[in-house]
Structures are given as structure tokens and as C-alpha cells.
Amino acid sequence: MTPPSASSIPGNANASLPEAAYATLRRTFGFDGFRGMQERVIARILGGEHTLALMPTGAGKSLCYQIPALVRDGTAIVISPLIALMHDQIRAARAVGIRAASLTSVDVDQAETVQALRSGELDLLYVAPERANTSGFQALLSQAQIGLFAIDEAHCVSEWGHDFRPDYRGLRDMLDRFGDVPRLALTATADEVTREDILKQLGIEPAGLIKAGFDRPNIRYAIAPRANQAKQIADVITRTPGAGIVYANSRKGTEDLAAKLASTGRQVRAYHAGLPPEQRAATQAEFVASEDMVMVATIAFGMGIDKPDVRFVIHAGLPKSIEAYYQETGRAGRDGDPAAAHMFWAPSDFAKARQWLSDVDEARMPSERARLNALAGLVESAGCRRKLLLKHFGDDLPEPCGNCDRCLNPPKVRDVTELAQKLLSAVYRTGQSFGMGHIERVLLGRDDPRVIERRHDKLSVFGIVGTSEAPLLKPVMRFLTAHEMLATTEHGGLALGPEARDVLKGERAVMIAEPPKAKGGRGEKSSGAIPNPVGDPLFDALRARRSELAKEHGVPAYIIFHDSVLRAMAAFVPQTLREIGELQGVGEKKLDTWGHEFLTVLREFGAR
Numbered sequence: 001m002t003p004p005s006a007s008s009i010p011g012n013a014n015a016s017l018p019e020a021a022y023a024t025l026r027r028t029f030g031f032d033g034f035r036g037m038q039e040r041v042i043a044r045i046l047g048g049e050h051t052l053a054l055m056p057t058g059a060g061k062s063l064c065y066q067i068p069a070l071v072r073d074g075t076a077i078v079i080s081p082l083i084a085l086m087h088d089q090i091r092a093a094r095a096v097g098i099r100a101a102s103l104t105s106v107d108v109d110q111a112e113t114v115q116a117l118r119s120g121e122l123d124l125l126y127v128a129p130e131r132a133n134t135s136g137f138q139a140l141l142s143q144a145q146i147g148l149f150a151i152d153e154a155h156c157v158s159e160w161g162h163d164f165r166p167d168y169r170g171l172r173d174m175l176d177r178f179g180d181v182p183r184l185a186l187t188a189t190a191d192e193v194t195r196e197d198i199l200k201q202l203g204i205e206p207a208g209l210i211k212a213g214f215d216r217p218n219i220r221y222a223i224a225p226r227a228n229q230a231k232q233i234a235d236v237i238t239r240t241p242g243a244g245i246v247y248a249n250s251r252k253g254t255e256d257l258a259a260k261l262a263s264t265g266r267q268v269r270a271y272h273a274g275l276p277p278e279q280r281a282a283t284q285a286e287f288v289a290s291e292d293m294v295m296v297a298t299i300a301f302g303m304g305i306d307k308p309d310v311r312f313v314i315h316a317g318l319p320k321s322i323e324a325y326y327q328e329t330g331r332a333g334r335d336g337d338p339a340a341a342h343m344f345w346a347p348s349d350f351a352k353a354r355q356w357l358s359d360v361d362e363a364r365m366p367s368e369r370a371r372l373n374a375l376a377g378l379v380e381s382a383g384c385r386r387k388l389l390l391k392h393f394g395d396d397l398p399e400p401c402g403n404c405d406r407c408l409n410p411p412k413v414r415d416v417t418e419l420a421q422k423l424l425s426a427v428y429r430t431g432q433s434f435g436m437g438h439i440e441r442v443l444l445g446r447d448d449p450r451v452i453e454r455r456h457d458k459l460s461v462f463g464i465v466g467t468s469e470a471p472l473l474k475p476v477m478r479f480l481t482a483h484e485m486l487a488t489t490e491h492g493g494l495a496l497g498p499e500a501r502d503v504l505k506g507e508r509a510v511m512i513a514e515p516p517k518a519k520g521g522r523g524e525k526s527s528g529a530i531p532n533p534v535g536d537p538l539f540d541a542l543r544a545r546r547s548e549l550a551k552e553h554g555v556p557a558y559i560i561f562h563d564s565v566l567r568a569m570a571a572f573v574p575q576t577l578r579e580i581g582e583l584q585g586v587g588e589k590k591l592d593t594w595g596h597e598f599l600t601v602l603r604e605f606g607a608r
Contacts, residue, residue: 017043024070025063028096030587035060037212042067045148045182050204052154052185054195055212057330058308061186062089065150066098066124068182074147075122079132081153081165084284086126088306093124095559097589102126103137117144129156129167132174146181151202154185155323158197159364172203188214189327192394193367214326214393218333219341221385222405223378225478225515226317226344230260233314236342237264237294242311243287246296247328249317249349257316258296271297289556291547299328308335309558314342318349321371322378322392335562338531345379347481351488376482382406382413382513411513416476417503419469420485420510423476424500426461427486430454432495436477439494444470471515479512532563538605539570545601549594560594561585569598575606 017039025031034042037055041064044051055061069076080086086102093100099122101113116122117140131137151157157168175183185202199206226232233246246261248254251272258270267290269283287295288307295301299320313332319325325343333339353372360368374392381388386401400407426439441448442456445463456462465473480486480497487497502508533539543566550557565585574580577599581591 017046018071020071021046021067024067026587028066028070028098028587028589029063030581030583030585030590032584034063037210038063041184041210044208044210045184046071048180048182049208050183050202051208051210052187052195052199052202052204053210053212054187054190054214056214056216057188057327058216058218058334058336059188059212061152061188062092064186065148065184066093068148068184069123070098072147074145075117075120076124076148076150077132077141077146078124078126078150078152079129079168079171080126081128081156081168083128084281085152085306086128088288090124090126091555092306092559095555095590095593096587098123100124100126103131104128114140120145129165129171133167133170138174138177141178146178149175149178149181149183151183151185154187154198154202155190155194157185157201158190158194169201172201175203188330189323191323191392194323214390214395215386215397216330216333217401217403218336219329219339220403220405221329221341221389223343223345223385224405225475226346229316229344230257232344233257233316233342234261234264236312236314236340237261237266240312240340241292243290243292243307243309244294244312244314245301245310245328245331246294246314246316247299247319248296249298251298253316254296254298261294261296264294267293269293269295271295271301273298273300289550291557299324305331307331307556307558308562309337310334310339311337312340312342314344316344318345318353318375318379319343320353321368322374322389323371325375325378326389326393335558335564337563343379347478347486348488350376350482354484354487373483376484380479380482380512382411382511406513411515413511414472414514415509416472416479416512417506417508417510419465419472420476420480420503421506422461422464423473423480424485424496424504426459427494428496429459429461430456433489433491433493435493436474439477440470440473443473472512475512475515476510479510485510532567533570536570538573538601539566541601541605542566542569542598545597549597561590561598569602573602573606574599575603 021042025034036059037053038060041051041053045068053061053064065076065078083104083106086104090100090102101116101122103110103113103125107113117125127137151171156165157171158164183202183204185198185204187198190198195209199209224232237244246257248257251274254270254272258268261268269287271280271283284305287293288305291309310332313329315325315328319328329341332341357365357368357372378385378388384400384407385404387397390397422443423439426443430439430442438450441451442459442462443465451457477486484497484499485503486500487495489495503510546557546560546566549560562585565583568583569580574583577591577595580586580595580599
């Protein structure tokens with residue numbers, strides 16, 4: 001039986017690539033065809049044209065500079081923000097036979113790397129923007145043949161981006177010094193303002209923008225109010241196999257949550273910038289090598305991780321922005337297999353975020369506020385999460401995605417405008433200084449000593465909400481807080497927000513997704529389950545052999561072969577090295593390095 005070819009994948013229309021590009025794709029990476037916009041991007045670079053490529057994480061951005069690096073004369077200079085990310089990418093590149101190295105402060109072989117660059121013996125050289133901007137490094141480039149410049153995580157160049165790095169902004173002078181060398185900027189995260197800034201700062205014409213879209217259809221999005229946070233997260237971890245990341249909003253939060261999640265029986269580690277550097281490095285290496293570890297971390301962890309088999313990302317609180325949410329959730333499922341993205345939020349998250357806005361430069365205030373409001377719309381949306389997320393980046397999803405919590409369990413949409421007016425009125429009439437618990441007791445007419453002591457039982461809002469509407473008060477409060485109709489005071493009380501007036505005057509309706517009723521049983525089915533065969537002894541044996549080899553050679557399992565390759569082996573049971581080499585994802589170097597190891601297992605099962 002012949003395995004399916006990638007040549008029939010949509011998006012592989014001829015883009016005038018030389019035959020050498022296709023031969024390199026097959027020989028080095030083991031694929032018969034390109035995906036999505038890869039061909040268009042590669043064609044422009046091979047044609048010497050400057051390009052900005054917006055491609056979702058997992059769409060194969062690195063291939064867009066690796067193929068030109070192997071086809072064009074000279075070395076490709078890859079500018080990357082983090083040393084850990086460079087080293088992960090170098091390890092993956094060398095595994096397929098690419099001559100790759102880096103020049104960083106932690107590399108002990110710098111002299112050998114410099115000599116290899118001068119001698120034309122490198123395909124890829126990774127450097128940080130800080131080094132790329134130095135006169136010494138640029139002088140070194142003048143002594144070598146440079147094939148292209150690739151600027152990875154290009155959104156870091158923009159002051160409007162969520163990961164601004166000032167040194168990225170200085171790259172233009174270096175790029176212009178080698179103006180005849182094509183430059184390729186790559187990012188998965190950039191709204192329209194950020195895109196325009198990247199083009200301007202890196203000297204790329206608007207016509208050089210290639211937008212591949214932002215959709216990650218293999219990721220299932222789910223967002224819920226935070227209740228018992230540790231239990232909510234533990235439930236997700238228990239039903240979702242594979243490695244995962246849990247983002248907490250503070251250093252203490254990572255350690256506390258990691259301790260609680262250890263009860264799941266999974267390997268759990270904490271990671272934050274306050275840990276000793278050697279401990280951070282060891283923990284990160286352990287996570288990269290693991291197939292089932294859970295990392296509880298601040299946002300200090302993630303960008304530098306080139307791990308394709310992360311099965312879930314969980315936010316234990318509100319992310320910094322909708323761009324940050326997209327990028328952080330995008331660390332799941334980069335191998336294309338199903339993955340899950342869960343967020344658990346509370347109104348206090350928005351209160352803290354809006355307090356942070358008060359410290360933002362006045363020029364940035366409108367855009368930052370718009371981003372936070374977009375995040376509020378996402379968490380409180382009654383419709384498809386993916387449609388709303390993609391709309392923020394200018395992408396249109398014609399139909400609901402069918403792979404988010406709203407599509408899978410559509411909520412009832414309820415008009416709660418009158419209840420919202422009652423809640424806002426109670427906040428105002430009680431003096432805009434009391435928390436939600438007190439406001440609830442007033443609205444429900446509770447015979448509470450604190451209500452009576454303050455004479456709030458004499459207010460017109462006392463007891464105006466019936467028991468049937470009581471369960472909606474907290475969801476309405478969350479909605480009003482997220483959308484700036486309610487604000488939180490310095491001491492944790494509630495006050496009217498800048499958007500409250502339109503609701504009180506009846507000029508703005510308030511529609512919410514009705515909270516789902518509590519369900520018994522074990523909860524939902526895993527949303528990040530890998531489509532691996534269950535109970536297949538051959539697949540299990542192949543996976544076991546991969547784990548043994550990974551430990552023996554000190555590399556992550558995915559460096560050897562992705563699960564998709566092992567699934568193909570189990571399905572087609574090739575009996576020769578040539579047949580293994582015909583599988584998608586098996587290039588010449590990997591076939592030569594690992595082929596015999598897996599052939600032994602396959603032949604054993606094929607003889608049965």
C-alpha cells in the first residue's frame with residue numbers, strides 16, 4: 001500500500017520554483033509538496049525579493065528560509081530573539097542534515113563557527129539582534145557570502161507589537177548595508193498596525209507582504225469563568241494526554257499552582273524569571289525532552305521553545321492582550337495534531353489590566369485599550385470563539401469553526417439589559433464602594449446585618465431582583481466589568497465604569513451567554529487527544545523504540561520522528577528502508593540515522 005503524497009495538498013500550485021527546491025524538500029525534509037503559502041514565500045526569496053510572511057505557528061515558517069538557504073549560494077543569517085529558541089532550531093536543522101550554528105554568548109565554539117562562515121561551510125547562522133547590530137559582526141559578514149537574511153519573530157520590531165525589542169528596530173541599517181541580499185521577515189502575530197510598522201522598519205515594500213491567514217484549525221478553544229481554579233485546570237490535565245503549558249500571572253502563582261497540580265500524578269514543574277538560571281535551563285530542557293510534562297510558568301517561558309508536540313496550553317488568568325493570547329495558545333499543536341487551549345478568567349483580571357493601562361504612554365493608549373476590549377469581547381462572546389479571534393487579525397471565517405466550546409455546546413443568548421441596569425443602579429446607590437457580595441445581598445433583599453446597619457434595606461434597589469434571576473447576577477457582573485461598564489475601586493469595591501451611562505439610559509443592550517447548568521459525570525472528552533491508534537501493539541512498540549533512542553542520544557523524541565510518521569509506519573508496515581523513505585517526513589539524513597532502528601521493529605511485526 002502506498003502512503004498518501006503531499007503533492008495533492010491544496011496550496012501547492014506552481015509558484016515558479018526551480019526543480020532544486022522540490023528536490024531539496026524531498027531529500028532533506030521528506031515531503032513531496034509544500035503547504036499553504038510556503039511556495040509563494042520561497043519563490044520570492046529565491047527571486048531576490050524582500051518579503052514579510054505572516055503565517056500561523058505550525059505552518060512551517062522555518063522551511064521558508066531553510067529551503068532558500070540550501071538552494072541559494074551563501075549562508076542564511078537568521079536573527080532570532082532568544083538563545084534557547086536558536087539552539088532548539090539548530091538541533092532540529094542538524095537532525096535533517098542542515099549545517100547550522102549560532103554565535104551567542106553561551107557558545108564555546110565561536111572561533112570554529114566564524115571560520116565555517118568565512119569558508120562557506122554553513123547553511124544557517126543564528127544570531128540575536130544585539131549582535132547583528134554590532135560593527136564587528138557586520139564586518140564579519142563582509143568576509144563571507146550571505147544568501148539571505150531571515151528575521152524571525154518580526155513583530156518584535158514594532159513598538160505596537162506585544163513583544164517589542166528595541167534592538168530589532170536597529171536592524172534596518174545592517175540590512176541596508178547588504179541591500180542586495182533578500183530579507184525575509186516572519187511572524188505569526190501582527191495586527192494591521194503592527195504589520196505596517198514591520199514593513200516600514202525593515203524596508204520591505206507593501207507588495208512584499210504575504211498573509212497566509214491566522215487560523216489554527218487543530219486547536220480547540222475553550223474559555224470559562226474562574227471558579228475553583230486548581231480543580232478546573234487539574235480536570236483539563238487529567239483528560240488531556242501529552243505535554244502542556246499552564247500560564248500563571250505571577251511567580252508565586254506558578255509555584256503554588258504547580259504544587260496543587262502535582263496531585264494529578266503528572267510530572268509538573270514551575271518556571272519563572274526569579275529562579276536561578278541553571279535551574280531554568282535544566283527545567284526547560286526537561287520539558288523539551290518530555291512527552292507528558294506539565295510546565296506551570298509565567299510568560300517568561302514559551303517563545304524560546306521550539307517544541308511541536310505540546311498538546312495543551314492553559315491560561316490560569318487573563319493574558320496581556322489578544323495578540324499575546326494568540327501567540328501563547330499557538331505553542332500548542334505545532335505538529336498539526338489536535339491540541340487544546342483553555343482560559344479561566346475573572347473580573348478582577350480586567351480590573352488589574354485596566355489599572356495597568358493607566359501607566360501606558362498616551363500615544364499607545366487607544367490601541368492598548370482596543371486590544372483589551374477585543375479580549376473582553378472574546379471571553380464574553382456567545383458565538384464562535386475562532387471567528388472573533390480571527391476577525392481581530394483581519395481574517396474572515398465564513399462559517400462557525402465547529403471546534404471551540406461555543407460551537408460544540410452553543411449557549412442560549414439572553415437579554416439581561418434590565419438586570420444590568422438594576423445592578424448598576426445598586427452599585428451607584430450604595431456609594432460605589434462595596435463588593436459584589438454586598439450588592440447581591442441588597443438586590444436580593446437579604447436580611448443581612450451589614451445591609452441593615454448601612455440602611456441599604458431602605459434603598460429603592462433593595463429586593464428588586466427575584467430568585468429566578470439570582471444565578472445571572474455574577475455572569476452579568478463579569479460582562480459589565482469586562483466591557484468597562486463596571487470598574488473596581490482601589491479597595492476592591494465596585495464603581496460605575498465609563499461605559500455604564502449608555503446602559504443606564506437604555507441606549508445599549510446587554511446580551512450574555514446564559515451560563516450552562518452544572519453537569520454530573522466525568523466531564524467533557526479530551527479536547528487535545530492525539531489521533532494515535534489506541535491499543536495498536538506496533539504503534540506502541542514504535543513509540544517505545546523512539547523513547548529509548550531519544551534517551552540514548554539525548555534528544556527530544558520529536559527530533560527523531562513526529563507521531564505522524566510513526567502512525568504512517570504502523571498503518572503501512574514498510575519492510576525495507578526504501579519503503580520507509582517514501583513516508584512523508586522521512587528525509588535522507590533521518591532515514592540514514594534512524595531507519596534501521598525502526599525497520600527492525602517493523603520487520604518483527606511484519607513477520608507475524
